Amino acid sequence: MTSNDLGDFLRAHRARLRPGDVGLASYGARRVAGLRREEVAVLAGMNSDYYARLEQGRERSPSPQILEAISSALRMDDAAREHMFRLAGAAPEGERPQPRETVTxxxxxxxxxxxxxxxxxxxxxxxxxxxxxxxxxxxxxxxxxxxxxxxxxxxxxxxxxxxxxxxxxxxxxxxxxxxxxxxxxxxxxxxxxxxxxxxxxxxxxxxxxxxxxxxxxxxxxxxxxxxxxxxxxxxxxxxxxxxxxxxxxxxxxxxxxxxxxxxxxxxxxxxxxxxxxxxx
Known part of the structure; x- marks a missing residue:
């Protein structure tokens, strides 16, 4: 496990998408696979520097609205969206106890x-x-x-x-x-x-x-x-x-x-x- 699980998760999902997958034109040489951070920020309607801080682990408290925008931009399914919310500490944890190791x-x-x-x-x-x-x-x-x-x-x-x-x-x-x-x-x-x-x-x-x-x-x-x-x-x-x-x-x-x-x-x-x- 790393100390920046949310950032790792976002980078992995960004790497899976190509500009054509999200309706963007591709331009210039790409040094990494997938979308650029700036492209994700545009799709999510947020400041590119803020999104960069999320991936780098310098911003750790995104709002539910921000997370919803990112999940839409990165075309996440329900399971991935739920996981991202939990990594960000934005999903309600409730009083979920530790798993039981014995069967009744x-x-x-x-x-x-x-x-x-x-x-x-x-x-x-x-x-x-x-x-x-x-x-x-x-x-x-x-x-x-x-x-x-x-x-x-x-x-x-x-x-x-x-x-x-x-x-x-x-x-x-x-x-x-x-x-x-x-x-x-x-x-x-x-x-x-x-x-x-x-x-x-x-x-x-x-x-x-x-x-x-x-x-x-x-x-x-x-x-x-x-x-x-x-x-x-x-x-x-x-x-x-x-x-x-x-x-x-x-x-x-x-x-x-x-x-x-x-x-x-x-x-x-x-x-x-x-x-x-x-x-x-």
């Missing part, structure tokens, strides 16, 4: 109520807090099921497990970046980001892009060594009463080959567990 018995029971879906609970740092049997089976391809971000970037199995590894990696990093805006003082999240930044150049490059989103639904194509390709859909739900926890459910279309393969995977995993148990 009721939630664990709920996980087991999804026999045909892989269901698990993550904290904002993407640590696994709980998982049902089918989730254990699905992620058995990895050496250890402990932290989704670590698994994606540091476990070699991820490169073959995720059919579109680059897309999966980008989604994990964007989710972590979104979480830092919601829980900026959550120590575990900072530790995960710091350790992955040191351990993975790919993570460090994606982290520096300042992409933000908190997807709630998307497709996921994976290849499991036991049953082959699986075309899945995942959905994410915030756990009410446990701020920061997310219930994630991976499922396949009913009656599809992926649904049959997922059921077979669960059966294989259960058989192995019985055979390896002391009673087995």
């Amino acid at each position: 018995p009721a939630l664990r029971q709920l996980l087991d109520g999804y026999p045909n879906a892989a269901a698990f609970v993550l904290n904002p740092a993407t640590d696994f807090l709980a998982a049902n049997a089918l989730a254990d089976a699905l992620f058995s391809a990895f050496g250890k099921r402990d932290n989704m971000a670590r698994m994606t970037f540091l476990d070699p199995a991820a490169r073959t497990f995720f059919t579109q590894w680059g897309r999966a990696a980008e989604a994990v990093v964007a989710g972590l970046r979104h979480a830092t805006g919601l829980d900026p003082h959550y120590r575990r999240l900072h530790d995960v980001v710091d350790s992955l930044t040191r351990a993975s150049e790919e993570f460090a490059a994606l982290w520096s892009s300042h992409t933000v989103h908190g997807k709630t639904r998307d497709g996921k194509e994976v290849v499991h060594p036991d049953v082959g390709p699986l075309d899945l859909m995942y959905q994410t739900f915030d756990v009410r009463g446990a701020p920061g926890q997310q219930l994630v459910i991976y499922h396949a279309e009913v009656g599809s080959p992926s649904s049959q393969a997922l059921a077979l995977l669960g059966s294989l995993h259960a058989t192995r567990n019985r055979e390896s148990s002391p009673e087995g």
Whole structure:
């Protein structure tokens, strides 16, 4: 983490845009990628020196009106806009408590109520807090099921497990970046980001892009060594009463080959567990 997260975030978004993207004519040689600071200031209707001070960290208390103008100028989506407001200290923090690291018995029971879906609970740092049997089976391809971000970037199995590894990696990093805006003082999240930044150049490059989103639904194509390709859909739900926890459910279309393969995977995993148990 840096002491000028807002400035870093603004620079990253400015670098993604070209003059033509925002209806401006391009002129002169450009020393850096993207828009010039002066162009952002014009689009936002503000003094260019003031905008420069924001990026440089010399101005740290922009008004909500200024932030709205910048989000419009830089074509931010809702997730990026929300994150920028939080970085600037302008979004209402309320009394949001630190994320809980334990799962209630009721939630664990709920996980087991999804026999045909892989269901698990993550904290904002993407640590696994709980998982049902089918989730254990699905992620058995990895050496250890402990932290989704670590698994994606540091476990070699991820490169073959995720059919579109680059897309999966980008989604994990964007989710972590979104979480830092919601829980900026959550120590575990900072530790995960710091350790992955040191351990993975790919993570460090994606982290520096300042992409933000908190997807709630998307497709996921994976290849499991036991049953082959699986075309899945995942959905994410915030756990009410446990701020920061997310219930994630991976499922396949009913009656599809992926649904049959997922059921077979669960059966294989259960058989192995019985055979390896002391009673087995």
